[in-house]
Amino acid sequence: MQSKVLTQYLQSNLDNLKEQGLYNEIDALSEANGPIIHINGRELINLSSNNYLGLANDARLISVANRANEKYGVGAGAVRTINGTMDIHEELEAKIAQFKHTEAAIAFQSGFNCNMGAISAVMDKNDVIFSDSLNHASIIDGCRLSRATIIRYQHSDMNDLKQQIETAGNNYTKKMIITDGVFSMDGDIAKLDEIVAIAKQYDCMVYVDDAHGTGVMGQGAGTVKHFGLQKEVDFQMGTLSKAIGVVGGYVAGSQELIDWLKVRARPFLFSTSLTPASAAASIEAINILMESTDLHDKLWENGDYLKQGLSALGFNIGNSKTPITPCILGDEKLSQQFSKRLNEEGVYAKAIVFPTVPMNTGRIRNMPTASHTKQQLDRALAIYELVGKELGVI
Numbered sequence: 001m002q003s004k005v006l007t008q009y010l011q012s013n014l015d016n017l018k019e020q021g022l023y024n025e026i027d028a029l030s031e032a033n034g035p036i037i038h039i040n041g042r043e044l045i046n047l048s049s050n051n052y053l054g055l056a057n058d059a060r061l062i063s064v065a066n067r068a069n070e071k072y073g074v075g076a077g078a079v080r081t082i083n084g085t086m087d088i089h090e091e092l093e094a095k096i097a098q099f100k101h102t103e104a105a106i107a108f109q110s111g112f113n114c115n116m117g118a119i120s121a122v123m124d125k126n127d128v129i130f131s132d133s134l135n136h137a138s139i140i141d142g143c144r145l146s147r148a149t150i151i152r153y154q155h156s157d158m159n160d161l162k163q164q165i166e167t168a169g170n171n172y173t174k175k176m177i178i179t180d181g182v183f184s185m186d187g188d189i190a191k192l193d194e195i196v197a198i199a200k201q202y203d204c205m206v207y208v209d210d211a212h213g214t215g216v217m218g219q220g221a222g223t224v225k226h227f228g229l230q231k232e233v234d235f236q237m238g239t240l241s242k243a244i245g246v247v248g249g250y251v252a253g254s255q256e257l258i259d260w261l262k263v264r265a266r267p268f269l270f271s272t273s274l275t276p277a278s279a280a281a282s283i284e285a286i287n288i289l290m291e292s293t294d295l296h297d298k299l300w301e302n303g304d305y306l307k308q309g310l311s312a313l314g315f316n317i318g319n320s321k322t323p324i325t326p327c328i329l330g331d332e333k334l335s336q337q338f339s340k341r342l343n344e345e346g347v348y349a350k351a352i353v354f355p356t357v358p359m360n361t362g363r364i365r366n367m368p369t370a371s372h373t374k375q376q377l378d379r380a381l382a383i384y385e386l387v388g389k390e391l392g393v394i
């Protein structure tokens, strides 16, 4: 029997979430997470994945992953520092460094793990971290784990960032500015040029989480490349789980930084390595991105098309500068209801509500990918128009 105290805790909190429209129902896909998905026997146009370039179900990646499974087995068998490092992991790290124009790179099992490990490997209780108010949950948790003082600055507000650094003064041993490269729920881009200039002025490190920039910005190489700042950003963190299409995370930076992370980042030391198939597929994905910008270009074309369409219908698509296309509705329950109606009409676009985004900024987050056809996007826009009118949004 589950203990009474736990039952009480769970029931009251679950009921509470459901009443507020904050309880998330999870749908299971019965096939790949492509432009069309299948849920409970229904076929839906998918606008909710981070499979930006369609690589998660690309035949080339599947083929190398299959070969890696045959050669290395399905699991790495140990943590990286014991004997879970295979040549394919080292090959992946060399490939990431080449892709990101850095001396070296370290791969993790996920982007979340990476932020847990890398921030706390360098920062400690005598340090201070200046963190954008809209940074991803894994950055927030990674910062907390480090026990450094965390000072949030207003989203992309460079005056506030400066002010906070001035106010913090010289009470700390090390200072770090940390930001998403592309903000995941809004699609706007960090002002990295200004951040790097401020960091120089005040002697801060710079850590950029480019989970949503890789494959999307800088001709595919990411937001840091977009600004030409490969030599100025200390930590180019990213994920292999979004545009790259597989799973995993990494930091690219100086050889010294990577040497240090390999002896101090705890998920690298205490959690089993990335599967060999994931490493192989990620290498293939990066090769594809380095060879051609075709997928990247198609993604932008589709993103612009959907944004223009939604905007012309009168929806508030916020301040996105990338293919991430939020449709901001405000109210949490309205957002949930909107998403449910889209789903009934054949579009899968998830409502994003608190705590993923601030209260009263509930939204539908649309993510067109390189694999969508114009016809699918037109169909999605027609359904948006129908539901938007029905619910009095447009």
Ligand SMILES: *Cc1c(COP(=O)(O)O)cnc(C)c1O
Pocket (backbone or CB within 6 Å): 110, 111, 112, 113, 115, 136, 138, 139, 180, 184, 209, 210, 211, 212, 239, 240, 241, 242, 247, 248, 249
């Ligand atoms: C998704 C995401 C992560 C986590 O990456 P995973 O590889 O999925 O664990 C980290 N940072 C940001 C900004 C993200 O959007």
